[in-house]
Structures are given as C-alpha cells and as structure tokens.
Amino acid sequence: xxxxxDNQSPRYLDAHLHLLDRQVLDVHGVPVAVVDDLxxxxxxxxEEIPPDTxxxxxxxxxxxxxLATRIFGGRPPESRMLRTxxxxxxxxxxxxxxxxxxDTQDLFWTERWVRDHVIGRIPGGRHAPKGEQADSNDRxxx
Amino acid sequence: xxxTELLGARVYGPDFLGFVSDVRFRFDTESIGQPxxxxxxxxxxxxxxxxxxxxxxxVRSPWPIAALVHWRHRGSFLARWGDIERIDVKRIQLRQGxxxxxxxLP
Amino acid sequence: MKRIFGLALGILTAIGGFVDIGDLxxxxxxxxxxxxxLAWVVVVGxxxxxxxxxxxxxxxAVSGRATFELIRxxxxxxxxxxxxxASFLINLMTLTAEIGGVALALQLxxxxxxxxxxxxxxxxxxxVIWRVKFKIMENVAGLVGLCxxxxxxxxxxxxxxxxxxxxxxxxxxxxxxxxxxxxWFYAVALFGAAMTPYxxxxxxxxxxxxxxxxxxxxxxRANVLVGFPLGGLLSLAIAGCAAVVLLPELIGVTxxxxxxxxxxxxxxxxxxxxxxxxxxxxxxxxxLETTLSAGYTVAQFLGWPWGKFRPPAQAARFHxxxxxxxxxxxxxxxxxxxxIQVTEFSVVFSAVALPLTYLPILIVANDPQYMGEHVNSRVxxxxxxxxxxxxxxxxxxxIPLMIITGAGQ
Numbered sequence: 001x002x003x004x005x006d007n008q009s010p011r012y013l014d015a016h017l018h019l020l021d022r023q024v025l026d027v028h029g030v031p032v033a034v035v036d037d038l039x040x041x042x043x044x045x046x047e048e049i050p051p052d053t054x055x056x057x058x059x060x061x062x063x064x065x066x067l068a069t070r071i072f073g074g075r076p077p078e079s080r081m082l083r084t085x086x087x088x089x090x091x092x093x094x095x096x097x098x099x100x101x102x103d104t105q106d107l108f109w110t111e112r113w114v115r116d117h118v119i120g121r122i123p124g125g126r127h128a129p130k131g132e133q134a135d136s137n138d139r140x141x142x
Numbered sequence: 143x144x145x146t147e148l149l150g151a152r153v154y155g156p157d158f159l160g161f162v163s164d165v166r167f168r169f170d171t172e173s174i175g176q177p178x179x180x181x182x183x184x185x186x187x188x189x190x191x192x193x194x195x196x197x198x199x200x201v202r203s204p205w206p207i208a209a210l211v212h213w214r215h216r217g218s219f220l221a222r223w224g225d226i227e228r229i230d231v232k233r234i235q236l237r238q239g240x241x242x243x244x245x246x247l248p
Numbered sequence: 249m250k251r252i253f254g255l256a257l258g259i260l261t262a263i264g265g266f267v268d269i270g271d272l273x274x275x276x277x278x279x280x281x282x283x284x285x286l287a288w289v290v291v292v293g294x295x296x297x298x299x300x301x302x303x304x305x306x307x308x309a310v311s312g313r314a315t316f317e318l319i320r321x322x323x324x325x326x327x328x329x330x331x332x333x334a335s336f337l338i339n340l341m342t343l344t345a346e347i348g349g350v351a352l353a354l355q356l357x358x359x360x361x362x363x364x365x366x367x368x369x370x371x372x373x374x375x376v377i378w379r380v381k382f383k384i385m386e387n388v389a390g391l392v393g394l395c396x397x398x399x400x401x402x403x404x405x406x407x408x409x410x411x412x413x414x415x416x417x418x419x420x421x422x423x424x425x426x427x428x429x430x431x432w433f434y435a436v437a438l439f440g441a442a443m444t445p446y447x448x449x450x451x452x453x454x455x456x457x458x459x460x461x462x463x464x465x466x467x468x469r470a471n472v473l474v475g476f477p478l479g480g481l482l483s484l485a486i487a488g489c490a491a492v493v494l495l496p497e498l499i500g501v502t503x504x505x506x507x508x509x510x511x512x513x514x515x516x517x518x519x520x521x522x523x524x525x526x527x528x529x530x531x532x533x534x535x536l537e538t539t540l541s542a543g544y545t546v547a548q549f550l551g552w553p554w555g556k557f558r559p560p561a562q563a564a565r566f567h568x569x570x571x572x573x574x575x576x577x578x579x580x581x582x583x584x585x586x587x588i589q590v591t592e593f594s595v596v597f598s599a600v601a602l603p604l605t606y607l608p609i610l611i612v613a614n615d616p617q618y619m620g621e622h623v624n625s626r627v628x629x630x631x632x633x634x635x636x637x638x639x640x641x642x643x644x645x646x647i648p649l650m651i652i653t654g655a656g657q
Contacts, residue, residue, distance in 0.1 A: 034551035
C-alpha cells in the first residue's frame with residue numbers, strides 16, 4: 001500500500017502523527033470511523049525481551065468509545081471496538097482509505113439503527129435533496 | 143497490546159529519560175498489504191504527547207508556533223525496537239548502551 | 249449572473265455571521281450609544297475573518313477535509329473535545345436565537361404572536377435542511393438577505409452630516425456618558441460577532457458540499473473577498489442608521505422594531521418592507537447556518553458520514569442530531585427566553601473559544617502533507633500570526649469585560 005499522499009512516500013509512519021484520529025473511508029469514499037487506537041501483534045510484556053525478537057506489527061485499526069479512556073486512562077472492552085484489519089487498508093495519506101466497502105465491515109450499529117428506525121421512516125429520507133444527482137459520494141476526501 | 147498502552151509510558155535508561163510521545167513504524171516495501179513493523183519509540187523528556195505534531199516533519203512555519211513546539215520537545219530522540227529491553231505497564235526499560243536516534247522523519 | 253451565484257456561499261456565510269439577529273441588534277445598540285466610533289472593530293473583524301475563512305476554505309478545497317476534522321486530528325482528544333463542547337453549545341444557543349429571530353421578524357409583519365411563529369420557523373428551517381439542495385439554499389438565503397442593503401439606502405436617504413460621521417469613526421474614545429470598559433466590551437463583542445467559529449465551520453463544510461477542489465481556489469478566494477466585506481458594510485450601515493437617528497435622541501435599542509425605526513423614517517413603508525424581507529432571509533440564513541454547523545461539528549469530530557449532498561438515510565445520525573437541536577431550540581424559546589439576550593452571551597463565548605479553532609487551521613494551512621504546494625505564503629502567515637495575538641487578547645478579555653460591565657449595561 002502507498003504510505004503517503006503525494007510525491008514523497010515515506011516508508012515510516014508515526015502512530016500519533018499519521019494514524020491516530022484520522023478519518024477512515026471505505027472503498028466508495030464513505031466515512032467509516034475515526035482511528036482511535038492501533039492493535040499490535042503480541043509483545044512479551046512484563047518480562048525481558050530477547051535481543052533478536054522481531055518487532056511487533058500493526059494488525060488492525062481500532063475505533064470505539066475511547067474519548068474518556070484516552071483522557072483519563074484505561075481502555076474500553078474489545079467487544080465495544082470496531083476492528084478494521086490492517087490488510088483492508090489501501091492507502092494512507094491525509095485520510096486512510098480501505099479496499100473494502102462499508103457494509104462488509106462491521107458498520108457502526110448506531111448509524112444503521114438510526115437510519116432504519118428514525119430517518120428512513122420520515123418521508124423523503126432515502127432520496128437525495130431535490131435536484132441532486134447521484135454523485136453523493138464524490139466528496140469529503142474520496 | 144494496543145498503542146495507547148505505549149503512548150505516554152515512562153522510559154528509563156538507567157535513569158528516567160522521558161515519555162513516549164509517539165511510536166514509529168516502518169514499511170519494508172511499497173506494495174499493498176505490507177505489514178507495518180514497529181521501528182522505534184519517540185522519547186521526549188518534557189512532553190507527554192505529540193499534539194500539533196509537526197516537530198518532526200521539518201515544517202518550520204508558522205515560525206513562532208514551530209519554535210514553541212520544538213522547545214517543548216527539546217532533547218527528544220528515537221529509541222529503536224532493538225534497544226527496548228522490557229515493557230511493563232506504562233514503563234519501558236531500554237538496554238544498556240542504547241543509541242539515541244534522530245527524531246526527524248527520514 | 250452565474251458568477252454572482254458562485255459567490256453565494258461566501259455571501260450567505262457572511263450574512264449569517266454579520267447580520268444575524270444578534271448582530272442586527274448589537275450593531276444598532278452600538279450605533280445608538282457610540283455612534284460610529286467602533287467602526288474600526290468591524291474593519292479589523294472583517295480582515296480577520298477573511299484571513300481565517302480563506303485559510304480554511306483553501307484547506308477544504310485542497311485536502312477535502314473540513315475544519316472540525318482537522319481540529320480532531322491536530323489538537324488531540326482533550327483539547328478537541330473541549331473545543332467540540334464549547335462550539336456545540338455556542339451553535340445550539342445561536343440557532344435557538346436565530347429561530348427566535350425569524351419568529352420576531354415574522355411577528356413584525358403579521359399580527360400573529362411570536363410564540364406561534366417559533367415552531368413554524370423551526371419546521372421551515374428543518375424542511376430546507378432535509379430536502380432543499382445546498383446550492384439552492386445558499387443562493388436564495390444569501391441573495392434575498394442582501395435586501396439588507398436597504399439599510400445603506402436608508403442611511404443615504406437620511407441625509408446625514410457625513411463629516412460628523414467621519415469624525416465619529418476616527419475618534420477612538422467613548423462618547424460622553426459611556427464608560428471605557430463598556431466601550432471595550434462592545435469592541436470585543438463586535439469582534440467576536442465578526443469572527444464567530446461557526447462561520448468557518450459552515451464555510452469549509454460548504455466548500456466540501458460544493459465539491460471544491462484545487463481548481464476552485466480562485467472561486468474560494470472570491471467568495472471570501474466579496475462576502476465578508478459585504479457583511480461588514482451591512483453591519484456599518486445598520487450602525488450608521490442608528491447613529492444618525494437614535495444617538496442624538498439617546499434612544500435605546502432593545503427590540504427589533506427599534507432597529508428598523510431609522511429606515512422607516514428615511515424611506516417609508518416600501519423601504520421598510522424591503523428591509524423586513526432582508527431580515528427574515530438573513531435570520532433564516534443564520535438559522536440554517538448554525539443548525540448545519542451544529543451537525544457538521546459533531547459529525548466531523550466523531551467521524552460520521554455527513555453532508556447535504558448525501559440522502560439523509562446515508563447520513564442518518566447527522567440529520568437526527570440536527571432535528572434534536574431544532575427541537576431543543578423550540579423548547580427553549582417556548583419558555584419565553586429572549587432570543588436577543590441569548591446571542592449576546594453566545595457572542596462573548598465565541599470570542600473565548602476562537603483560539604482553539606483558529607490554531608489548528610493555521611497549522612494545517614502550513615502543512616505540505618495536506619496542502620501540497622498550496623501552503624500559506626509568508627505574507628499570509630505574518631498577517632495570520634498578528635491575528636492570533638489579537639484573538640488571544642480578545643479571548644482573555646471577553647469574560648472579565650462581560651462581568652465588569654454587566655454585559656454592556
């Protein structure tokens with residue numbers, strides 16, 4: 001995957017600088033979530049690391065209710081976090097673009113619920129505003 | 143392990159060196175699906191976090207803000223994965239004779 | 249004609265920012281108490297918002313990111329959520345006041361009680377957000393709002409002593425009975441009203457709604473350079489009318505009808521009708537702008553899909569949030585709270601919250617990863633830094649001044 005937006009392609013990424021708090025877009029350019037945390041492969045914790053141990057890799061992007069925990073400490077339980085596998089990422093730049101569509105991801109149930117039970121029930125909710133063509137996803141960083 | 147468990151951790155040499163202000167990853171090649179391997183940790187003696195974030199990319203404007211951020215992150219260095227001896231809860235121990243790498247992004 | 253429509257985003261943003269219900273009254277109050285001696289604040293404010301909106305519009309066009317997404321990315325969770333909390337509350341207060349403002353204006357033309365107009369106004373605002381295309385909304389609200397030019401017409405018709413007005417502009421001391429602290433309170437209030445963050449949230453999100461790209465940078469600049477100075481001129485015209493008619497008689501301004509008094513005297517019923525049309529459009533435009541800003545800020549911060557360019561079902565939480573905001577607005581107004589007083593508070597809080605919004609944009613506008621070759625020029629950076637100092641000063645002074653002067657008594 002390409003590791004930056006423009007001409008320079010750094011082969012290094014800093015977690016806080018380039019990945020955390022960035023928007024994740026699916027293959028159609030629709031916002032999926034914000035990167036709240038990164039899941040790393042196992043590191044032996046609490047014991048001495050043997051000198052030739054290979055470094056851990058990022059296995060997934062995590063999104064979830066981390067606002068309070070990032071300020072005060074701790075972490076929300078795994079079941080509350082949306083997990084985007086690293087291999088689903090197509091490009092990392094100003095936004096993080098995935099190679100999969102939104103519905104094949106574990107879409108945030110709140111968006112689905114509000115759509116099905118509230119907005120979808122109000123007349124006109126499923127149509128684009130009058131006169132708009134179906135170019136609905138061509139904006140917002142896609 | 144998740145990254146927020148590493149960020150803000152205290153780093154010790156033999157003595158207290160600073161806080162983890164960021165974690166650097168490295169790609170081996172440019173092809174799709176390449177894993178990002180942990181290259182090292184950014185240790186900052188005075189600042190716990192990496193807000194604003196441009197103290198490493200070489201961007202120098204606007205100058206008062208760049209100067210302020212650079213001052214806040216003075217003495218920062220990169221400790222490579224190989225120099226990390228031990229990771230405990232919010233505490234990282236570096237090996238004897240660890241190298242201080244440059245914090246700038248290559 | 250198409251060129252004029254291309255400027256509608258800037259004009260609407262400016263109208264919602266400079267001549268919404270709060271500013272209509274504040275400008276008249278200032279004119280009736282200080283004459284035009286605070287005109288320099290409007291000029292400083294216009295220049296400031298031009299710089300700020302230009303940067304955020306450019307960032308939105310080049311990187312596709314709207315302002316609040318950048319605030320989340322650059323400030324880190326603690327500061328960003330503080331900014332979100334403050335901005336959302338200010339947006340909520342302001343949209344409540346604007347709905348009230350629309351109802352007040354409609355009450356002036358009909359004999360129907362203001363409280364009955366409130367739900368009607370809120371539902372009308374919602375319908376526009378729900379079904380009307382962004383471009384049509386900005387064209388209609390922006391251009392009909394320009395009817396407020398009637399204030400400038402009225403000012404000429406009043407045949408004022410221009411040299412006297414000129415003298416008021418240049419004399420920077422307060423007049424007669426007013427205290428210096430009150431003068432500076434209104435200076436900060438006018439500055440905060442000129443540079444309210446929701447103008448920038450709306451303008452940059454509007455840039456994304458319009459699909460502006462690097463090719464549209466000239467259009468973005470034109471929108472800024474036409475819209476905001478125009479808004480400033482309208483502000484000055486309102487203050488001028490009040491200065492000419494109300495100041496000599498020491499008439500205080502507490503109601504919307506008193507704002508219109510000079511115009512009625514100058515141009516009779518026809519000009520008055522024209523003005524009222526402008527007021528309805530301007531307050532409705534401001535209501536739309538602040539409601540959408542409330543939706544934009546939260547949705548962008550939390551990473552939800554947003555935008556009027558999507559069918560509501562594809563931006564469900566965004567639309568639900570705005571519906572809830574409007575319902576809260578109706579509820580608040582029905583308790584009888586005075587919408588004009590609400591804006592006076594929200595303007596002061598805007599001035600306090602401004603630095604946290606300004607700084608991330610200034611930084612991103614200099615970041616090549618987002619901007620490529622379109623980073624800030626040295627001149628723009630210089631001006632932007634001067635304004636950073638001014639903004640910090642205003643933010644620090646706002647609440648103390650509000651307390652000392654009892655919100656401008």
